[in-house]
Structures are given as structure tokens and as C-alpha cells.
Amino acid sequence: MVSRNFHRISEDKNDDTYSNFLYRTAHTKSAQPRFSVEGETQRSIEEVGRPKRRHGTGACERHHAGGAVETRWKERLDAAIDAYTEAITLCPDVVVYWTNRALCYYKMKNWTRVEEDCRTAIKLDSSSVKAHYMLGITILERGDYTGGIKELEKAFELGRAAKPPGCLAEDIWQELAKWKYKEWELLSSKRTWQLQTLKDTCEKALLEHHFLDGHQSEDEIKEVSKDVVDQLEMLKEVFNKAAEDDVLKEVPDYLCCKITLEIFWDPVITPSGITYERRALLDHLQKMGKFDPITREPLSSHQLIPNLAIKEAVRGYLEKHGWAYRMS
Incomplete structure (x- = not known):
């Protein structure tokens, strides 16, 4: 299963060395269409995606148009794979090349190659969130719930432990919750x-x-x-x-955020003693103003402290009541 938000797991930022490499390869015939910089690579892989609806054309024309777009989309993925393969040949110790090529294979659902590249990336850098995430999905696609969920949990913990917490943590949590519920x-x-x-x-x-x-x-x-x-x-x-x-029942209120009404996955406590879901509270502070949603007292993001007690309580509850992952 491919996460709908996985487009955010793309080429790493500040990859100047490879950006220059891509820029050089962009002007060769084999590299067309151009993958000049990281952002262009992401656009090429993601936005070309699927056939666009064409009004006023027959079903046959739409079918052929859709097939042409699919072909171009695959060609661009193949070009990206070729570019990353050349980069790996030149610099085999750069983790981002392995994870970016794995991402291309991921989009093609070539699970064998995804696993190979991700395991290599993890050997080079055991803290690679992308590698653990894609490896977890790949293992789950094979039907190994235990192994796949273990990798997703590792990716989630790495993403959540980042300072500041990684933007991928929420997406990984949603994917993890889905597979834990299936299990x-x-x-x-x-x-x-x-x-x-x-x-x-x-x-x-x-x-x-x-x-x-x-x-x-x-x-x-x-x-x-x-x-x-x-x-x-x-x-x-x-x-x-x-x-x-x-037996499905209501999740206890103290394990749920007062804003989202969903079970916590990254709880933080405010100076007033109220616990919220981090992402929901940060969104409130940004859009509504710097005050506590319930007490209305002044509040800023640097005052938020992880609520480890609630976090552990949620972990224990989910371990015992797997159905609660559906409430996430």
C-alpha cells in the first residue's frame, strides 16, 4: 500500500553535489526530460503522475492520451533511476542516492529493488527515516506484518525524535496505525x-x-x-x-486530544497542565493566536513540553486494544 502523503518523502535538501550532477546529466539525451535540480526531480516524478481529464474527447482518445502520459511518467522514473545509479557508481557511500533511487522503485512498486536499496542505505546510515519507512512498507507488501511494522515503528521513532520533530512523523504514524489495525x-x-x-x-x-x-x-x-x-x-x-x-469501545478521554478528539501520538503539555496533540496545538497557535485553546492564557510553542506519561499510557493502551489504532 502506498501512502497518499508519501510524496513528501523525496530527495533530501541541500544536496548540492548531486544537484550539480543532475544538472550536467540534464543536458544529455539520455537524461531527458530534464532532472536539473532536486525540485525538478520531485516535480517530474510526482506531478506527471496520471492522465489528465480531457473534456470533449471520445473514450478512445482519452484512453490513448492516458496511455501516453503513463508512458512518459515511466520514462521519467527510468531516467531518474539511471541518474541515481550513475551517482551511486561515482559516490556509493552517499545515503541519499540510495534512498532516492529506492523511492523511484517504490513508485513503480518494484518491491525487490526497494528492499535492496533501503537495506544498503540503512547499513550506511541506520538513522535514515526514509529507508526504514520504505523498507517497512515493502515488507508489509509481502505479508510480513511483524517485520514491516517493526521497520515503520523505527521510522516513526526516528522522525519523532528529530529536533524539531520531522515533518514525516505524522504521515508515518498514519501508515503505521493503518497496518497495526490490519494486524x-x-x-x-x-x-x-x-x-x-x-x-x-x-x-x-x-x-x-x-x-x-x-x-x-x-x-x-x-x-x-x-x-x-x-x-x-x-x-x-x-x-x-x-x-x-x-470489543470496540470508546477510548478514554484522557488519552485523546481536546482539539482533534483523536488518540494522542505526540502529546505535549502546556504550563496550565492541559495536554494536547502537538501538531493540532501548533496549528492553533499559528492560525488562531498565541493562547491556550481552553484556558485562554498566553502560550507560545517554546513552552510546550512532551507529556511522556500520557505517551506511555497511550502505548500501553494500544498494545492491549489494537482496534484503537482505527481511532487515530
């Missing part, structure tokens, strides 16, 4: 089936223990022994309790 769905279905099977087995064993074949009516069971009914009710309560964590 919970699979595990929850398996647990539900296992519990139901075990419950049926226990009930059958209990009835056989009291010399009943399980076909009696409730009244007949009561006549034989009230203890049997009590034990069956207790058994039912035990299994309902075991399935409680997989």
Missing part, C-alpha cells in the same frame, strides 16, 4: 475462533461430566442440577472477559 483484525479473528472453539469444548466436557449429552432443554438441565447451570453461566462470563480487549 489486529487478523489476530482478533484468530483469537475469536480459538475462544469459541475452547468454550464449546469446555461446555461439552462439563455436560458430559454430569452425564448429560447436551441435547436437554434448559428446564431439564435445571432439574438435574442447578450447579450445572451456575457453572455454565460462570464459564460464559470467563470467556466474555477473555474477549473483552477485542
Whole structure:
């Protein structure tokens, strides 16, 4: 699955060396269309994208036009891959070349090549957010939830730990939450089936223990022994309790931001003692004014402190209630 916001994971800034390289290759026939600078590379990869709607043309014409755009889009990706491959040949220790080429393969859904380039990038720089992110998505595409989610979690922690927090952290969190919820769905279905099977087995064993074949009516069971009914009710309560964590319910208010009403992923506390989601509060300070949304007291961004207690509480809650990732 390709994140809708992944276009922000593009070529690294201040890459002057490679910008010059791209500028030189831009004037060769093999490098057309031009990938002169980083921004142009990003435009070429992202904006050419998909066929534009053409009004007043027939379906056949639109089909051919769309195919032509798709072809040009692929050609530009191929040109970018060739440029980054040449850069890697010249400077194999520069991480950004590997991650940028991996991004091109990512857009082509060539997962094998994405994994190869990302693993090489991580060997060169274990703190590469882009490499861990794309590697995580690639592993998830293969159906390995455990390995893929581990890489996404690593990318998220690296992005969130950046000073200031990386702009990719929110996008990675959304992707991570989506896959964690999918993982919970699979595990929850398996647990539900296992519990139901075990419950049926226990009930059958209990009835056989009291010399009943399980076909009696409730009244007949009561006549034989009230203890049997009590034990069956207790058994039912035990299994309902075991399935409680997989039952969807409201997330506790103290784990949710008072602005977004969503579960926290980067909680910060203000001098007034109120906790907010960082991105939501910063957006408020920028657009509405420098004051606390609830207390209306003066507030600036440098006064915000990470609420580690709430952050840990959220982590524990999500670990136990995987369905809550859908509330993110």
C-alpha cells in the first residue's frame, strides 16, 4: 500500500553535489526530460503522475492520451533511476542516492529493488527515516506484518525524535496505525475462533461430566442440577472477559486530544497542565493566536513540553486494544 502523503518523502535538501550532477546529466539525451535540480526531480516524478481529464474527447482518445502520459511518467522514473545509479557508481557511500533511487522503485512498486536499496542505505546510515519507512512498507507488501511494522515503528521513532520533530512523523504514524489495525483484525479473528472453539469444548466436557449429552432443554438441565447451570453461566462470563480487549469501545478521554478528539501520538503539555496533540496545538497557535485553546492564557510553542506519561499510557493502551489504532 502506498501512502497518499508519501510524496513528501523525496530527495533530501541541500544536496548540492548531486544537484550539480543532475544538472550536467540534464543536458544529455539520455537524461531527458530534464532532472536539473532536486525540485525538478520531485516535480517530474510526482506531478506527471496520471492522465489528465480531457473534456470533449471520445473514450478512445482519452484512453490513448492516458496511455501516453503513463508512458512518459515511466520514462521519467527510468531516467531518474539511471541518474541515481550513475551517482551511486561515482559516490556509493552517499545515503541519499540510495534512498532516492529506492523511492523511484517504490513508485513503480518494484518491491525487490526497494528492499535492496533501503537495506544498503540503512547499513550506511541506520538513522535514515526514509529507508526504514520504505523498507517497512515493502515488507508489509509481502505479508510480513511483524517485520514491516517493526521497520515503520523505527521510522516513526526516528522522525519523532528529530529536533524539531520531522515533518514525516505524522504521515508515518498514519501508515503505521493503518497496518497495526490490519494486524489486529487478523489476530482478533484468530483469537475469536480459538475462544469459541475452547468454550464449546469446555461446555461439552462439563455436560458430559454430569452425564448429560447436551441435547436437554434448559428446564431439564435445571432439574438435574442447578450447579450445572451456575457453572455454565460462570464459564460464559470467563470467556466474555477473555474477549473483552477485542470489543470496540470508546477510548478514554484522557488519552485523546481536546482539539482533534483523536488518540494522542505526540502529546505535549502546556504550563496550565492541559495536554494536547502537538501538531493540532501548533496549528492553533499559528492560525488562531498565541493562547491556550481552553484556558485562554498566553502560550507560545517554546513552552510546550512532551507529556511522556500520557505517551506511555497511550502505548500501553494500544498494545492491549489494537482496534484503537482505527481511532487515530
